[in-house]
Amino acid sequence: MTRPTLAIAGLTACFGxxxxxxxxxxxxxxxxxxxxxxxxxxxxxxHDIGGEFSAALVEGSVSTPxxxxxxxxxxxxxxxxxAFGTCACWGGVAAMNNHLSREAMTExxxxxxxxxxxxxxxxxxxxxxxxxxxxxxxxxxxxxxxTTLAALLHGTLPVFPQYPVCTECRNRECLCLLIERGEPCxxxxxxAGCNARCPAVSIKCEGCRGPVTEANVASELEVLxxxxxxxxxxxxxxxxxxxxWDYGQRS
Amino acid sequence: MEQHFLADNALGQFLxxxxxxxxxxxxxxxxxxxxxxxxxxxxxxxxxxxYRRTLIPPKKYLIPPRQxxxxxxxxxxxxxxxxxxxxxxxxxxxxxxxxxxxxxxxxFMGDRPDQLYRRYRDAITLVGLSCEPDAFCFCASPxxxxxxxxxxxxxxxxxxxxxxxxxxxxxxxAGLEPLLTKTxxxxxxxxxxxxxxxxxxxxVTGRTFPDSPLWESFAARCLSCGxxxxxxxxxxxxxxxxxxxxxxxxxxxxxxxxNCLFRAHGEVAGGHNFRPTRRERxxxxxxxxxxxxxxxxxxxxxxxxGRCREVCxxxxxxxxxxxxxxxxxx
Numbered sequence: 001m002t003r004p005t006l007a008i009a010g011l012t013a014c015f016g017x018x019x020x021x022x023x024x025x026x027x028x029x030x031x032x033x034x035x036x037x038x039x040x041x042x043x044x045x046x047h048d049i050g051g052e053f054s055a056a057l058v059e060g061s062v063s064t065p066x067x068x069x070x071x072x073x074x075x076x077x078x079x080x081x082x083a084f085g086t087c088a089c090w091g092g093v094a095a096m097n098n099h100l101s102r103e104a105m106t107e108x109x110x111x112x113x114x115x116x117x118x119x120x121x122x123x124x125x126x127x128x129x130x131x132x133x134x135x136x137x138x139x140x141x142x143x144x145x146x147t148t149l150a151a152l153l154h155g156t157l158p159v160f161p162q163y164p165v166c167t168e169c170r171n172r173e174c175l176c177l178l179i180e181r182g183e184p185c186x187x188x189x190x191x192a193g194c195n196a197r198c199p200a201v202s203i204k205c206e207g208c209r210g211p212v213t214e215a216n217v218a219s220e221l222e223v224l225x226x227x228x229x230x231x232x233x234x235x236x237x238x239x240x241x242x243x244x245w246d247y248g249q250r251s
Numbered sequence: 252m253e254q255h256f257l258a259d260n261a262l263g264q265f266l267x268x269x270x271x272x273x274x275x276x277x278x279x280x281x282x283x284x285x286x287x288x289x290x291x292x293x294x295x296x297x298x299x300x301x302y303r304r305t306l307i308p309p310k311k312y313l314i315p316p317r318q319x320x321x322x323x324x325x326x327x328x329x330x331x332x333x334x335x336x337x338x339x340x341x342x343x344x345x346x347x348x349x350x351x352x353x354x355x356x357x358x359f360m361g362d363r364p365d366q367l368y369r370r371y372r373d374a375i376t377l378v379g380l381s382c383e384p385d386a387f388c389f390c391a392s393p394x395x396x397x398x399x400x401x402x403x404x405x406x407x408x409x410x411x412x413x414x415x416x417x418x419x420x421x422x423x424x425a426g427l428e429p430l431l432t433k434t435x436x437x438x439x440x441x442x443x444x445x446x447x448x449x450x451x452x453x454x455v456t457g458r459t460f461p462d463s464p465l466w467e468s469f470a471a472r473c474l475s476c477g478x479x480x481x482x483x484x485x486x487x488x489x490x491x492x493x494x495x496x497x498x499x500x501x502x503x504x505x506x507x508x509x510n511c512l513f514r515a516h517g518e519v520a521g522g523h524n525f526r527p528t529r530r531e532r533x534x535x536x537x538x539x540x541x542x543x544x545x546x547x548x549x550x551x552x553x554x555x556x557g558r559c560r561e562v563c564x565x566x567x568x569x570x571x572x573x574x575x576x577x578x579x580x581x
Contacts, residue, residue, distance in 0.1 A: 030497050147494050154495035154502075162515045167477035170562070171316040171508065173306045175283040176478075179564055188474040188564065202283065214514050214529075216474045219565055223474075250471055251529055 004054035004152055007039040007074055008084075011067040012094050012122055013060025016139040017085035018042045021057075024142050034153055053078040055152055057135075061087040061094045061122035068128060075129040080157075082148065083124065083131045086138040090210040090242040093138070094122035098243045133157050136191050138208035138241060144193055161192040164212040165205050169196035177204045182227040184237055189215040207241050217249040255413040255424065256434035257404065262411075263295050265430050266342065272376045272423065273338030276312070278302040288312070291342065300343065300406075303385050304556055308348045308484035309341050313355060313371050314508075316481075320367055320491075321504035329504070331366060336374040343404075345382040347390040347556040349397040351484025352377065354552055356399070358487055361546055376419065379403040380411075381439075387557030389446035389570075394439040405439060412436055447555055449573040454542055454551040459534070460572045470529035472565040473512055479567075480510040482558040485540075488516065511536045537569060 008018055022043060024031065039056075041047050049070075056078035062068055075081050086092040097105060098121045106114055125131050135144050144160060151158045161167070165187040169176070177199055178185040186207035187199060198205055211217075224234045238245050257265055269275055275291045278299040286305045291298050321329045344352075359368035379400035382393045396403030401420035404411035413431060415424050424431075460466075480486035489506040496502060509516055512533070517526035526532045543550040560568045 027497060034497060034499070146497065150495050150497045153497065153499050156495075158494060159492055163475065163477055163510065163513050166474070166564075167481060167508075167510065170306070170476075170478045170481040173281065173285055173287045175281075175285050176562070176564070179562075180284075188476050212475075214475065216472075219472050219474055222472075223564060 003034060003036045005036045005038040005051065007049070007053040007056035007058075007078060008037065008043065009039065009056065009058050009070060009074060010042065011058065011060035011070060011088070012063040012119075013085070013087055015042055015059065017059035017088075017137075020139045020142055020145055024146060027146055031149065035149070049073050049077065051077070055080040055082060057082045057084040058088055058125060059084045061091050061124060062128060063094060063122040064119045071125060071129055080132045080152070081125070081129065083126065083134045084145075085140050086136055086208060086210050086241050087122070088125050089131075089134045089136050091122055091124050091244070092241055095124075095243045096239050096241070098122065099239075136160075136193060136209040141194055162213045163192050164188050164215070165190045165192050165194065165196055165199065165209070168192045168194070169199045169205075172196055172200055174199050175202065177202065178223065178227075182229075184224050184227070184229045184234060186220070186237060188223075189217055189220045189238075207238060210242050211245070214251045215249065216251065217245055217247055219250060221247055252436065252438060253433050254436050255428075255431040256407075256410055256436075257413050257431055258410040261430045265427065266291070266295060266298075268427055268430065269340045269342065269376075269378065269423075273340045273374065275340050275342055277342035278305055288341065298343065300380070301383075302343070303382070304345070304347075304388070304558055304561070306558075306562070307482055308351055308556065308558070309344055310351060310355060310484055310487070312339060312341065312375060313352070313359075313368060314487060314489070314506075317505055317507040318367070319503045320506050323493075323502040323504065325500045336371040338374050338376075340376045340378060342378045343380040344377055344400075345380060345390075345556070346392050346395060346397055347382075347388065347554040348484050349377060349379050349400055350390075350554040351556070353397060353399050354485045354547075354550075354554070355487055357547060357550075376423070377401050381405040385557070387561045388555055389444045389557065390555035391442060391444040391447040393442060407436065444555065446570060446573070450541060450551055450553055450555075450570070453573060454549055457542055459537070459542075463572055465571055466530050466533055469533050469567050469569075472567060473529050473533070474564060475510070475512045475514070475529070476564060477508075477510040477513065478562040478564070479512070479536075479559040481508060482562050483540075484554055484556055484558070485552040486510070490515070511539065533569075537572070540569070 010018055038051055039049050056074040062071055083089045087094055106117055135148055147158045169187055177183040183204045185204035187205040190205050190207045191209040191212045276288055277291045279289045279297050280286055286302050288305050288309050319332055323329050359365040377400055379396055384393050394405055396414055396416050398416045400416045403414050415421055488509040490509040491506050493502055493504045518524045526535055540552050
């Protein structure tokens, strides 16, 4: 039987998602045996996108013409395209200031008189191509990556939680930072799967896994405003990993 | 009536004796200040005798939040996970939680016994403890032993009255006798719970309050965070998942706690959803929790522990429906 061929690639990104794969040290020998890592510029010296892929895992947001070209090339050569990490799924940290003028931002970084950079507002992959599956997280959880890869071997895709971080936080019997401490925790509107990694160590959820299905954004906003947190502060926090919240959304 | 009495100063020895029946677990406080059921290592140190309620009820010992229920291998097919369940003594379980376990027993060991549940249940000894209700809870018997209490400790001055409701408890009590004295005590006074009687009335009459404006208010506020069911002693809905392993030959089938306010709870293959809106999910929650389904139709699943009222971030309280119902009747 031929091994499934994989493309692991990054667009505008920190490459932390791809590092998650390399951090699966215990599983790497098995992965190398089971898959053909055909295109993996971060992990191999071969840099041409040749051949076809059973699946492409693409990290990062799309913010340059080169990103778009790479993405379209990978899409057209892959049976399954996986948005790998929060930038690829939702825009992520690169997109947090999409509401500001790009000219002003360019000027603040490169100084007056800097020409156009050719880049555009960072966007998630689904803005341009069909995405077959998503692995959320900044960075993604190892176990979700490995479960996805194993599922590919079995010819399927896994089912990940469609409930918020709160559920996993309660399951672990952590202190509720929102109710008990009045902190602006984004657990109620953030996709679970991290097993409440941050609240379990008393750090409020920053929303790094992106919006949960049917997030009750309006109700979360009401709760936080009632706690005395300003609307500006809440919105600033919420924008960090996903810039396109509908603040009136209830379902 | 003559009863067994355990003096406060004999409690440590009493707990030591209990460990012969399994590892001792009871109410304790985490470093973050959350009251939970957990291992009690240093005798009565760390044991919370006057706790109100733990965040998660002891159901976690019977159906853990996420549990492998079947192992698959190409050579052997599907098999139940092997290995015995750990022998546990759950100490300090309040009557509401004992009733919760009784309800789960009826669900999982009724007409079609769940082998894994039974394995865990058989390994558990239940030692109940009377409680003092607070503003959140409304159980009708905070000091009376439910029928599944192997041992039950009722708090009185300077100690506890010790009784048993099971044959296992009788054998245990015989062994514990050197630590006990006899005392004359009146049976616990009956407690009136207006909320519990309302709730039972609703279950008998099958009222559903379809026109209440509360449904819309609940649906608008609910974050679908899952806390109400995670923390409920009788919520047992679960989802089943199966993940293949990287070896391409084995897989684990898991069950994990579900919540009826999640979108996926009523979603089936092909994407159809039987309860697409939160409002419909609240009706469903109400029907299951207060009126009962199937073999348990007419049996309310609410034991009055007060957890869902306490843990909801947006103060949703389904019992407001009954209070409103009273006004309608009046």
